[in-house]
Amino acid sequence: MNKPNYHIMLVDDHTLFRNGLRILLNNLNEYTVSGEAANGQEFLDLLETQTPDLVLLDIDMPVMDGIEAASRAIKKNPDLKIITLSMYGEEDYYYKMVDAGVKGFLLKDSDIQEVKQALETVAEGGTYFSSELLQNLVSSLRSKSQHHEKQNVLSERETEILILICQGFSNQEIADQLFISKRTVDKHRSNILEKSESKNTAQLVMYAIKNQLVEI
Template sequence: MKNEREKIKVFLVDDHTLFLNGLAMLLNSMPEMEVAGKAFNGKEFIEKLQDNMPDVVLMDIAMPEMDGIEATRKALEINPQLKIITLSMYDDQEYYTKMVQCGVNGFILKDSDIQEVRTAISTVADGGNYFSHELLRNLILTQKLKEHHNTTEEELSGRELEILIEICQGLSNNEIAEKLFISKRTVEKHRANILLKTECKNTASLVVYAIKNQLIEI
C-alpha cells in the first residue's frame, strides 16, 4: 500500500482533448492524486512511458495510431506490474474480453461519477481490482450469447470457492490469507488451481466467471 503522504501518479490516455483535460483537472484537484502524464493515443503513451512510470493508467480503447488493446499489451511487456484501468463506452463491449485477456485491473465508464473514478484509482493503486457493475453485466451477457463450449469445468472445492469470492471482492493474496487464517502460500496455490480449473487467465476473467456462474451477485 502506498504511503499516505505519497500521491497516486495517474497517466491518462484518451484521444478526446476536452475529456482528457477535464479529467486531468478534476484528478489534480484531489489531494491524493497527481496526473503524471497525458497521451492522445497508444503510440504516444508507450513513447512517454519509457521515462514516466505511473502508479495507475486510465486507458481508452478506441484511439488512432495505436488503440488501447495494443497499448496495454506493449505497456505490460515493459512493466508487467503496471496497473491499468480501461475507460469504456457502452458500445465498446466487443473489446471487453480482449482488454481482460491483456491483463487490465478494471473497467470504468467514461461517464462515471468522478467519485467512482477516484474510488477505482485508489482501489487499483492499493493492489485491488475495480469493475463497473454495468460493464460487467454487458460483458457477461455477451459471453453468454457467444458461449461456444459445452464441456463442464472441473468443480471447485469449497475452499477454492471461498477464495474465489474474496478475489472478486478485490482482496489481495495477503488479505485473503489474513481473513481466512491461512498462509499466503496456500492462497497462491488455491488461486493457481482456480485459474487452471476455470480456464481463466487473470483476475478480471475470474470475476466474469464467478458472476456468470452465479457464485457472486452484482
C-alpha cells in the first residue's frame, strides 16, 4: 500500500535553509513542499489559498514572527499541524509556541531522519519534541524552579496516565496497559487537561517536565 503524500509548507526567512530543506523533503516519496514563505505575514497570506497538511515554521522572522503567525493561523484553522523550527537558546519561546497550539519542535540542525520522524508523528496526530531540545528544556525549567516546591495537582492514577501520555501512548494503548477501559482513560485525560490548565498534549508534556514527573 502506498503511503499518503503530505503537502508541506516551509516558513523561514533564510532562503538557503529553505532551499536545502525543500530538496531533502522532496526526495522523500511521501512528502511534497507545496508552499514557501519568508515571514509570518507571507505564511498567513498563503493560507488564504492553500491548506497544507504540515507546516515547518521558524520562530525568529522579520515582519511577523512565528509565535504571532502560529497563533493567528491556528485560531483560524484549529486543525493546522505546525512544527516549530528552533535553535538553541530559544527555550523561553517554547511555552508561547505551545500556547499557540503547535504540535512539535525540531532543532534546525536535526538530521533528515529526525525531521522525517517528527513529520510522521505529527501527521498521524501526535506531538513531537526533539530529544536534544527536551534536554535543554528540562535543564532550563529545573534551574528556574529549583527554589520552588513542585505543584503537581494530579492524583496518583492521573499522574500515571500523564507519564504514559508523555511517552507517546494513545488512549487505547494506555487503557490496555492499565487494564481499564478507553472511556475511563478519556475521562482521566480530560481531568488532567483541566487540572493542569493545559489545552493540548504539548502543554501536558511541559507540565510534566516542570513538575519533574518525567525523566528525559
